Amino acid sequence: MFKWSEYERWIKQAERNLRSALRDLEGGDYEWASFKAQQAAELAVKALLRGMGSAPIGHSITRLLRNLVGEGIDVPKKLFYIAMKLDRNYMASRYPHVYPEGSPFEYYSEDS
Secondary structure: OOOHHHHHHHHHHHHHHHHHHHHHHHHOOHHHHHHHHHHHHHHHHHHHHHHOOOOOOOOOHHHHHHHHHHOOOOOOHHHHHHHHHHHOHHHHOOOHHHOOOOOHHHHOOOOO
16 A cells, blocks of 8 residues: 555655755755755655655666666666666765865856
């Protein structure tokens, strides 16, 4: 039986994170928009998994999608491609040590 109340708790936060990402995008804070988009996607997939009764751990959207496949959900290849792109932003958008010099905001733009 699907746990709708658990799903709702997680999907509401995912939607809020996405709205915040869009505001950051409009404000030119591209590294934060990227991170929050990753977080929104992560929480959205976790919402579905938790609704199904699973207790997913980790931050990789790609791995979480594989968990969905393991639960019998058909996940389109394009979604895996997008997940891999978003996963790159989990650390790179926040931590300077990811780059040889400069800070994360210097590596993000509206097109990245």
